[in-house]
Amino acid sequence: MSAGIAAGSCTLTQAGAVTDIPLGRKCSVIYTFNTKASDAANLAIPYAVALNGAVQPEYEDKPLSLGSDRKIKLKVAPGSKVALYLNSDAHPGYRTQPVYAVQIGSRDVEVLITERLGRGNTETAVLGPPTCIEEANGRRFDKYDTTLTGDIWMKISHRYTREEANELMPADAAPITRAAVLSIFSPLPSPTLDITFPTSQEKPAHTISLTFHEQQSVNANTSYCPLLQEVLTRTHPLCYLALITEARAAGITKLRVTSAWRPSFGSIVHRAGLGLDVDYVESGGTQLSIARRALSDGSKQSGENVTQEEKQLFDEMKKKQAELSSKKAVAAKCAKAAENSPADASLAEKSRAAAEDAKVAANAANKAKDAWKDTVDRADPALMKSLRTRLSARPDVHQILDPWYMDFDTQDKRPAVPNEHCPGVEKAHSNHLHITIKEPRIL
Numbered sequence: 001m002s003a004g005i006a007a008g009s010c011t012l013t014q015a016g017a018v019t020d021i022p023l024g025r026k027c028s029v030i031y032t033f034n035t036k037a038s039d040a041a042n043l044a045i046p047y048a049v050a051l052n053g054a055v056q057p058e059y060e061d062k063p064l065s066l067g068s069d070r071k072i073k074l075k076v077a078p079g080s081k082v083a084l085y086l087n088s089d090a091h092p093g094y095r096t097q098p099v100y101a102v103q104i105g106s107r108d109v110e111v112l113i114t115e116r117l118g119r120g121n122t123e124t125a126v127l128g129p130p131t132c133i134e135e136a137n138g139r140r141f142d143k144y145d146t147t148l149t150g151d152i153w154m155k156i157s158h159r160y161t162r163e164e165a166n167e168l169m170p171a172d173a174a175p176i177t178r179a180a181v182l183s184i185f186s187p188l189p190s191p192t193l194d195i196t197f198p199t200s201q202e203k204p205a206h207t208i209s210l211t212f213h214e215q216q217s218v219n220a221n222t223s224y225c226p227l228l229q230e231v232l233t234r235t236h237p238l239c240y241l242a243l244i245t246e247a248r249a250a251g252i253t254k255l256r257v258t259s260a261w262r263p264s265f266g267s268i269v270h271r272a273g274l275g276l277d278v279d280y281v282e283s284g285g286t287q288l289s290i291a292r293r294a295l296s297d298g299s300k301q302s303g304e305n306v307t308q309e310e311k312q313l314f315d316e317m318k319k320k321q322a323e324l325s326s327k328k329a330v331a332a333k334c335a336k337a338a339e340n341s342p343a344d345a346s347l348a349e350k351s352r353a354a355a356e357d358a359k360v361a362a363n364a365a366n367k368a369k370d371a372w373k374d375t376v377d378r379a380d381p382a383l384m385k386s387l388r389t390r391l392s393a394r395p396d397v398h399q400i401l402d403p404w405y406m407d408f409d410t411q412d413k414r415p416a417v418p419n420e421h422c423p424g425v426e427k428a429h430s431n432h433l434h435i436t437i438k439e440p441r442i443l
């Protein structure tokens, strides 16, 4: 924020009314988001701006997403009213929950929205009175400080009705699968949904038992948000359609969903209701916990779908990668020294030698990676491969991330890459399968 002092009261003085904004000048309105509390400093929240009750034309087809500057900036006439539609409520078909509305007077306005975790927060995305800030150059503006709580995330996350779910599913969805998805939006009477597909000419009878688990992050950040009524219904119907359809095709009889829509935690795709996490699948005699934490756990030699052979090859790859990064750092330092003293032949020679070392290390790291990649492919469980391949081929699926492979765009031509369990998004997917649904009118 620019340096300035609080001017105490926001009551317009006659002088203020005349001098703050010259006649005909527009007021600047800046909303700034701080989502660092949930460890998501760059959370790409979808948004659309309404001016005097009308959503602006640039948001007609779809919302924009908050960028790395964390700001929504606009210029409006004095006396205007500005409000935001956020997250899945910013979808052009919804937009029922305007938030952080501000009545512009004659001064510029800045609104700082800071994410707040925890339960029992009572804020409602309605702004309180502003503080008048006067800068050293005499410019005055109204500053509002407000919060983004789990309850506000609930408010800005669209809750799908049974009718909407029915319309969002394509006409060719199998009738029993469609009925199962609709039952989630009825809502479900218990956290286990049993789906029975009777014998048909093409397939034998098949039962799927789908269980939904409570999510700690929901209960920790909302006042009242029961799983069946409020969480599962804020999750896009196509998430369930994709999962149930492909689970059936892969012969899965039992599966467990550990996360769906959620506020205040992790990626925007879950907060926008476009993601599902699955950590267990079963088919016939095969029971599969979708986890490989042992891979990057220094205290383990094998375990959780990781063989000792794979672990050794993985550790060897990490060792070679560490060697490569230190050789590259040395090479960069030597190159800089040689560049700074072009007349010094010994520095030039040292730089050449360091560059050669780095090249050798890069080859060794590549070789080690190839050796490990072969074992990933061999160790990929057939059931996992079948489910992943089927999900990835669907036009309504956008991302598939799991402990074996990561594919951030299943619709581009690039294949999934092995999950190296690097800190961050890779390691976060060492213990479940994540599915993101494609919905460009939200994200």
Ligand SMILES: [Zn+2]
Binding pocket: 259, 270, 275, 276, 277, 433, 434, 435
């Ligand atoms: Zn997920």
